[in-house]
Amino acid sequence: MNKKSLLFAFLLAMLTVVLVACGGDDKPAKENEKGEENNEAGSADKPKFMSLLTGGTSGTYYPLGGGIAKVISDETGIQTDAVSSNASADNIMSVEAGDAEIAFAQTDVATYAEEGINAFDGKPVKNVVGLGALYPETIQIVTVGKSGITSIEDLKGKKVSVGAPGSGTFINAQQILELHGIDIEKDIDAQYLDFGESAGGIQDGNIDAAFITAGTPTGAVEELKASAEVVILPMDEAKIDELVAKYPYYAKDVIEEGTYGLKEDVTTVAVMAMLVVSRDLPEDVVYDMTKALYENTDKIAHDKAKFIDGKTALDGVGIDVHPGAQKYFDEVNK
Known part of the structure; x- marks a missing residue:
């Protein structure tokens, strides 16, 4: 192919790229705009499924966790499943490892985890924060x-x-x-x-x-x-x-x-029993979860549901609270 033909082929290819880009500009622009709006609201990162770690099936965590998981599922649209476990310390370690999003824990054990003492000796957790206290x-x-x-x-x-x-x-x-x-x-x-x-x-x-x-x-x-x-x-x-x-x-x-x-x-x-969550969960997701829980305790078929109250949900919580949960509590405690 001579130089003239080669130049012509190159110009034709460039023109095709420009035309395609211009012709498709309108639709992608709308998709991008929508995507940005979703990101701002946090919904682009909204999980479809979440695991709620509880405790042994003969304790309080497991049956109460089933009721809480159902409320979160129903009110947020995120399928949340209650899972039996070895409870507090193991639950926190699992959330830290990314194996679950939500978990029951005792407030004292959560404090040990943040400070890196007792079961967490020398290994303080970094990615686990509080959602709120539940009951004594x-x-x-x-x-x-x-x-x-x-x-x-x-x-x-x-x-x-x-x-x-x-x-x-x-x-x-x-x-x-x-x-x-x-x-x-x-x-x-x-x-x-x-x-x-x-x-x-x-x-x-x-x-x-x-x-x-x-x-x-x-x-x-x-x-x-x-x-x-x-x-x-x-x-x-x-x-x-x-x-x-x-x-x-x-x-x-x-x-x-x-x-x-x-x-x-x-x-x-x-x-106190409390819920902890992964720090990685988006703020709006945790806000919705917190609101769902503390405003629908009447839908939880367990005696301990009567103790779950947004006005006292930070009592005894000695660890960092997720910004989404804190936003909700700031609103209800004005």
Whole structure:
């Protein structure tokens, strides 16, 4: 091909490119404009599915989580599924790793995660933030009448469930036992069981007592009541004051007479249950989730739903709160 023909072919190709670009300018421009609008609203990054990590199926997290997941699904259009898990510490680690978007956790465990202590020793989480607090989680030290155990000090030398590995219950057990002069590794025969396994172990006589940190009444303990006299070990007022002074996320709590067939009120302590979310979730998505939860508690078929309140949702939360959740709480607490 001579130079003249080559030049002509080049000019023709360039003209074709220009014509195509001009001819298609209108439609792509509209698509781009729409895309930019979506990005500004955050909907371009809106997930289609989310996982909500809960806890063992015999605790409070799992059934309550099912109700919360349904509300979020119905109100936001994002399919959200409640998934059973080992609870607090493991839940936070899973959200940090990107394996889930939302999770239940105790407020104390969330604080440990942010500070990089206890189960998170030297590995503070960076990508997990708070959505809001839900309800008080009572530390219940459960045994039965025939065990002869009437005080926390009586647990020395006994076979005691201290919660599933990675759970907040384990840390509660460790701190409370230590306060009473009991080393979790040396002074008891520690068993690392979930709530259902703990109740079954007490019933079968395989263990003597169990720490259960959950909202009351707890399903596993209710099941135990059907076959035995449930005893909840009390905490002395002075010990409660000492515990709260050392760990401010604890608060005095009372398990009322009649719960599990108890003949009188039992004084103990509690932490708060909360939801944590991935920091990567868009602000508008978390705002919608938060609004959906705190304004539709009447649609959650669980006793603990009555405690879920936007006006107190930051009580006990010691970690950073997601901007989307904070925006909602700022609006309702004006």
